Amino acid sequence: MPSSFVTKTVVITGASSGIGRAAALEFARRGADLVLAARRAEQLETVAAECRALGARCSIVVTDVTKRDDCVRLVESAPQLDVLVNNAGFAAFDAIESAKPDELESMMQTNFFGMVRCTQAALPRMLARGSGTIVNVSSIAGIMGYAGMGGYCATKFAMIGFTEALRDEVIGRGVRVAMVCPGTTDTEFFLQAEREKMPGASRLIPAVRPETIARAIADAAADGRYRRILPFGAAAYMRFKELFPRAAHLFMRRVSAWLE
Numbered sequence: 001m002p003s004s005f006v007t008k009t010v011v012i013t014g015a016s017s018g019i020g021r022a023a024a025l026e027f028a029r030r031g032a033d034l035v036l037a038a039r040r041a042e043q044l045e046t047v048a049a050e051c052r053a054l055g056a057r058c059s060i061v062v063t064d065v066t067k068r069d070d071c072v073r074l075v076e077s078a079p080q081l082d083v084l085v086n087n088a089g090f091a092a093f094d095a096i097e098s099a100k101p102d103e104l105e106s107m108m109q110t111n112f113f114g115m116v117r118c119t120q121a122a123l124p125r126m127l128a129r130g131s132g133t134i135v136n137v138s139s140i141a142g143i144m145g146y147a148g149m150g151g152y153c154a155t156k157f158a159m160i161g162f163t164e165a166l167r168d169e170v171i172g173r174g175v176r177v178a179m180v181c182p183g184t185t186d187t188e189f190f191l192q193a194e195r196e197k198m199p200g201a202s203r204l205i206p207a208v209r210p211e212t213i214a215r216a217i218a219d220a221a222a223d224g225r226y227r228r229i230l231p232f233g234a235a236a237y238m239r240f241k242e243l244f245p246r247a248a249h250l251f252m253r254r255v256s257a258w259l260e
């Protein structure tokens, strides 16, 4: 039986498509009120209508997470703030020798600093109330560095360092911090990120549906468990990488070269 979010308000960034949209629908099914954020108003309105059809009270706030004022306005617009899901993000994959500096900065501004801005806007409210949960959507690319994806990996590693530190700062003060690390997920993400630039071996684990990640996000918001890695194959490989990093990288390089 999935946990209920009746009487809870959930703010989700990057809710206009993919994992964020699926998370909005999952929270709506579990009874939450929603505040949805992203830059594309029309897509956000469509997702909001889908959530309302499931019985949720849902508002949208057009937000660019690279702008501090937008993040503050988003958080202030929530009548109550029980859960913040920092999900907005994108990737441009390239070898470091050829990656465009503007793109590297832009990824960091969105994926990492976007999360920082929303978190800093939300924390004082949550701490003052002594309750609230922040769920950060990182990636398996935040646990293992992948050739051809260095700039993106850096943003997701940064998210994990920030999330770990924040968890230790707020523990015992009523605020919980959790993290979901998806493997490859079938979303609009790959309209920009080029799947063929990923190391071949990383593509051996089949892509999951955004609904699977959305359930993990809602479960993390419910139980506050620190880290979820999905799917199972990715979780197992990440555990292997953490225990035997050199072997995991050697495997990734050798098998990727063999698959080329």
Ligand SMILES: NC(=O)c1ccc[n+]([C@@H]2O[C@H](COP(=O)([O-])OP(=O)(O)OC[C@H]3O[C@@H](n4cnc5c(N)ncnc54)[C@H](OP(=O)(O)O)[C@@H]3O)[C@@H](O)[C@H]2O)c1
Pocket: 013, 014, 015, 016, 017, 018, 019, 020, 037, 038, 039, 040, 041, 043, 063, 064, 065, 066, 087, 088, 089, 090, 091, 110, 111, 137, 138, 139, 140, 181, 182, 183, 184, 185, 186, 187, 188, 189, 190, 210
């Ligand atoms: N797909 C994967 O394989 C995968 C794997 C691991 C982790 N992730 C992470 O999961 C998260 C969601 O990605 P997704 O797969 O669902 O991709 P997606 O379908 O492209 O969704 C990305 C969302 O982020 C929003 N966004 C991008 N830049 C933004 C900005 N500056 N301000 C506000 N919103 C912004 C987009 O909305 P607008 O364009 O309307 O602003 C969109 O709603 C990302 O953080 C991604 O890194 C994805």
